Amino acid sequence: LTPPSRPLTGRGLTTLAAGASGPQRQILLVAAGVLAKSGRVLLQQRSDPPQLAGLWEFPGGKVDPGETLEKALARELDEELAISVEETDLEPIAFTSHPLDDARNLLMPVYGVLAWAGEPVGAEGQPLAWVTSEELGSDAYPMPPADYPLVDPVRQFLRRRERSGKRWRLVAPVRRLLRRRR
Numbered sequence: 150l151t152p153p154s155r156p157l158t159g160r161g162l163t164t165l166a167a168g169a170s171g172p173q174r175q176i177l178l179v180a181a182g183v184l185a186k187s188g189r190v191l192l193q194q195r196s197d198p199p200q201l202a203g204l205w206e207f208p209g210g211k212v213d214p215g216e217t218l219e220k221a222l223a224r225e226l227d228e229e230l231a232i233s234v235e236e237t238d239l240e241p242i243a244f245t246s247h248p249l250d251d252a253r254n255l256l257m258p259v260y261g262v263l264a265w266a267g268e269p270v271g272a273e274g275q276p277l278a279w280v281t282s283e284e285l286g287s288d289a290y291p292m293p294p295a296d297y298p299l300v301d302p303v304r305q306f307l308r309r310r311e312r313s314g315k316r317w318r319l320v321a322p323v324r325r326l327l328r329r330r331r
């Protein structure tokens with residue numbers, strides 16, 4: 150097994166040996182985020198490359214050499230959506246691993262974004278959509294092939310967020326009452 154001479158080969162790219170005698174594959178490391186609001190999740194529409202143009206994806210992007218996943222995601226969310234996110238408000242949900250072509254394999258960890266500051270906009274001119282749990286993964290919002298295994302874990306995340314939101318809505322008035330009595 151020959152170790153790669155340069156482990157990091159560019160933005161998002163790292164070289165891993167596939168096996169003792171197998172070829173080395175390039176891993177494209179991309180961090181993505183799930184923003185949930187009122188039971189809906191935010192998707193953005195890609196315009197490139199041609200084979201992904203028109204498809205709907207989770208916001209995010211390539212991890213720079215030496216960057217942590219969380220830092221990369223916070224940077225990408227700022228660049229793409231103009232929102233600010235604390236790294237501590239990122240909760241790992243799932244990851245997807247998908248062959249892109251002969252040379253590369255996409256590895257994409259996906260984080261739930263528990264809080265953000267600002268209102269998301271398509272800061273790079275990309276269309277945005279808040280889609281329901283049912284719409285996610287449906288023909289109405291076709292996604293890159295790597296994303297389909299993420300649909301179920303993201304739906305579960307949405308359900309958890311809805312439940313915790315409801316609990317908070319029930320508890321908040323009681324807390325306010327107790328504060329007033331103090």
Ligand SMILES: Nc1nc2c([nH]c(=O)n2[C@H]2C[C@H](O)[C@@H](COP(=O)(O)OP(=O)(O)OP(=O)(O)O)O2)c(=O)[nH]1
Nearest residue numbers: 179181201206207208209210211255293294295296
């Ligand atoms: N952000 C994101 N990328 C995805 C998803 N699904 C999927 O296959 N990808 C792929 C498409 C691209 O090959 C790669 C992301 O690269 P990108 O070009 O958008 O990354 P970036 O924002 O850093 O862009 P750039 O600065 O290099 O232009 O991951 C997804 O849900 N979200």
